[in-house]
Amino acid sequence: MKKNIPFLDLKSINAQHRAELIQVFERVLDSGHYILGDELKRFENSFAKYCETKHCAGVSNGLDALHLILRGFGIGAGDEVIVPSNTYIATWLAVTYAGAVPVPVEPLESTYNLDPALIEAAITPRTKAIIAVHLYGQPADMDAIMAIADQYHLKVIEDAAQAHGAIYKGRKVGGLGHAAGFSFYPGKNLGALGDAGAITSNDDLLIEKVRMLLNYGSKVKYFNEEQGFNCRLDELQAALLSVKLPNLEVETQQRCRIAQQYTEGLQGLPLYLPSVPEGVSPVWHLYVLRSAKRDELQSRLAEQGIATLIHYPIAPHQQGAYKAFNQLSLPVAEKIHQQVLSLPLSPVMSQSDVEQVIAAVKACAE
Amino acid sequence: MKKNIPFLDLKSINAQHRAELIQVFERVLDSGHYILGDELKRFENSFAKYCETKHCAGVSNGLDALHLILRGFGIGAGDEVIVPSNTYIATWLAVTYAGAVPVPVEPLESTYNLDPALIEAAITPRTKAIIAVHLYGQPADMDAIMAIADQYHLKVIEDAAQAHGAIYKGRKVGGLGHAAGFSFYPGKNLGALGDAGAITSNDDLLIEKVRMLLNYGSKVKYFNEEQGFNCRLDELQAALLSVKLPNLEVETQQRCRIAQQYTEGLQGLPLYLPSVPEGVSPVWHLYVLRSAKRDELQSRLAEQGIATLIHYPIAPHQQGAYKAFNQLSLPVAEKIHQQVLSLPLSPVMSQSDVEQVIAAVKACAE
Numbered sequence A, B: 001m002k003k004n005i006p007f008l009d010l011k012s013i014n015a016q017h018r019a020e021l022i023q024v025f026e027r028v029l030d031s032g033h034y035i036l037g038d039e040l041k042r043f044e045n046s047f048a049k050y051c052e053t054k055h056c057a058g059v060s061n062g063l064d065a066l067h068l069i070l071r072g073f074g075i076g077a078g079d080e081v082i083v084p085s086n087t088y089i090a091t092w093l094a095v096t097y098a099g100a101v102p103v104p105v106e107p108l109e110s111t112y113n114l115d116p117a118l119i120e121a122a123i124t125p126r127t128k129a130i131i132a133v134h135l136y137g138q139p140a141d142m143d144a145i146m147a148i149a150d151q152y153h154l155k156v157i158e159d160a161a162q163a164h165g166a167i168y169k170g171r172k173v174g175g176l177g178h179a180a181g182f183s184f185y186p187g188k189n190l191g192a193l194g195d196a197g198a199i200t201s202n203d204d205l206l207i208e209k210v211r212m213l214l215n216y217g218s219k220v221k222y223f224n225e226e227q228g229f230n231c232r233l234d235e236l237q238a239a240l241l242s243v244k245l246p247n248l249e250v251e252t253q254q255r256c257r258i259a260q261q262y263t264e265g266l267q268g269l270p271l272y273l274p275s276v277p278e279g280v281s282p283v284w285h286l287y288v289l290r291s292a293k294r295d296e297l298q299s300r301l302a303e304q305g306i307a308t309l310i311h312y313p314i315a316p317h318q319q320g321a322y323k324a325f326n327q328l329s330l331p332v333a334e335k336i337h338q339q340v341l342s343l344p345l346s347p348v349m350s351q352s353d354v355e356q357v358i359a360a361v362k363a364c365a366e
């Protein structure tokens, strides 16, 4: 029996926690306290523990997390920040938002993440930081990136929006660089019921600074030390995330099982499948393959009721938002953007759902 | 029987809607759709109707609303924006956030709002807009402000964070200038269960622009035309606000009744009570009086179990965040900041609660 396979079955994912989410909603509603309270503190503590970092500060979303980290490190006008040419555009937006200039570096075609061998050539006297994105849930090559950063006294900011809980050489992402930005956009591995995000770090001063910046630049009510923003994580979303966090490890294992089933089932086709370097445990936010006939494959799968997405169709340097970069040639990123296709991946997918997708890809990719 | 009177009894205010808020939470949870969907559209339509404007765009909070309006009008680096010297600092923060310079203009001591007679002297060739705050819930003198703006081709942005539903010469705030920013911070007259806000306007182009800017600069998924932000209003908060909006008029009437009771009951004391100009219907977000012995009055009231707040203790130009403005002399704002005190005001307050506050103020103010 064939059924339609959604790209991400968020309804079923959240339905697993239905009773508890409703109970928590009632608790927050009845508390009368909706901003910067105990629910937030509790979630921040749990998430810091989960990421094995000293601190966590809840924020409004993943883009704001990166933006606040940059501001917190004093990075802005006149500064350059190295970013991957292959990423979700929010990585770049955080940099321009802070007033700095993104300097793209190409990824490895094998991992889709920053190629450390290319970073040094992009460093100038204005370079202040590197944003290392753990794209699709797979950690970037952090040892190599940190070594370069140490040499040039650069900050390393992890963009962990897609990589909650991913492991690099025995350590969780979020604590591998100087600070990390997470997104809890509903579709993320850990998703809120609305926009949400967090900053993790072991840097006391940075966390103190971002906590001030996210609350109008104020530590003590009505005293505004700096020109801040309003980027708070609501009590409500924090409390809902606290319900879902304990299940994240199990869901990650389910994602790994599905990814393994895809990789095994799709061998021998004219497709480029994900490859995982030694020492790295991805959390499979997305299962991304590449095909020279990507658009055809996608539409044929759609005919079979298999929903797929493209992460992403247009590279940041080719967007209207970055006109000054439109003439750049970044062939690795461009090729990736032309070929990638993300298969359905919900932790609630059954083995036979996955089999159905595999069968359809086999039928369509040949 | 004396009881403690809280400043704002948010718990009871929201408890009025408890069953319906829970029901709506379940509906949104079960929908599986948490960002930019029908709940948001429904709320935007209702709120536009309520404000008698053509458009409403939900946003993350009041500060972001003002910031996005400024960006939407193309106001940024090199531009000046006239702001009241007497306001919540977020009005100023929106301007610096957009990269522009706030130029403070003193208020009328009688209304606490911008003194239109002083605006012209503050206009320079770099001036692009005036932010008119309807402070404490009372509309600013919009006819005079609009006349000056017309003459100098300036945009007028209403900061209506404290003034949902207030009326100026028969017309609701939100549609009196070129665009308006609202806050639905939980303590506002219309409050969400977390941070939330909205932009209202009759300007089609502005609304199109801010809708793009608040969603990473994107109209169509993955196509980013501009360097945008993430400032969306969640489906959940939109749906919760839709529950509370129909009750706003009744709550405003209750606020008006309480304000009237205060004004009648506090006559003849050495206090400066609020005065309402002809043609203006405030919504009494706050009931703010002034006393030469404000701090003493506040602590004596606290001893009697009456919670008060100061809106605000420190003027924006005297904050650490605005060091370059610290040497400015803005005596009207400074005096106001030294003397104001906000009395408890919850729409759920009983007549006898208000009597108790009046009796306490009488005992403490003499």
Ligand SMILES: Cc1ncc(COP(=O)(O)O)c(/C=N/[C@@H]2[C@@H](O)[C@@H](OP(=O)(O)OP(=O)(O)OC[C@H]3O[C@@H](n4cc(C)c(=O)[nH]c4=O)C[C@@H]3O)O[C@H](C)[C@H]2O)c1O
Pocket (backbone or CB within 6 Å): A007, A008, A009, A010, A011, A061, A062, A063, A064, A087, A088, A090, A091, A133, A135, A159, A161, A162, A182, A183, A184, A185, A186, A187, A195, A196, A197, A309, A311, B032, B033, B034, B035, B230
């Ligand atoms: C590396 C990196 N850095 C920073 C960021 C910025 O973080 P942010 O500011 O928190 O967005 C991102 C964000 N990244 C994501 C980005 O990857 C992209 O993700 P996407 O997979 O295209 O998202 P989507 O199509 O909206 O949702 C995925 C699936 O989930 C379904 N869904 C979704 C929602 C919201 C729902 O309510 N119900 C559903 O059923 C629909 C789809 O099938 O677009 C999002 C808006 C960003 O938050 C990033 O990847």
Ligand SMILES: Cc1ncc(COP(=O)(O)O)c(/C=N/[C@@H]2[C@@H](O)[C@@H](OP(=O)(O)OP(=O)(O)OC[C@H]3O[C@@H](n4cc(C)c(=O)[nH]c4=O)C[C@@H]3O)O[C@H](C)[C@H]2O)c1O
Pocket (backbone or CB within 6 Å): A032, A033, A034, A035, A230, B007, B008, B009, B010, B011, B061, B062, B063, B064, B087, B088, B090, B091, B133, B159, B161, B162, B182, B183, B184, B185, B186, B187, B195, B196, B197, B309, B311
């Ligand atoms: C003119 C103007 N322009 C732009 C803005 C910016 O809008 P924003 O970005 O949405 O904040 C404001 C915001 N304005 C307000 C500002 O007026 C100030 O308001 P406040 O009365 O000092 O606020 P508060 O003391 O936190 O709450 C008031 C009472 O409500 C109780 N309370 C509060 C909360 C949050 C709760 O969960 N439970 C409670 O019981 C405690 C208090 O007794 O501080 C807020 C953080 C801003 O949002 C403004 O006034």
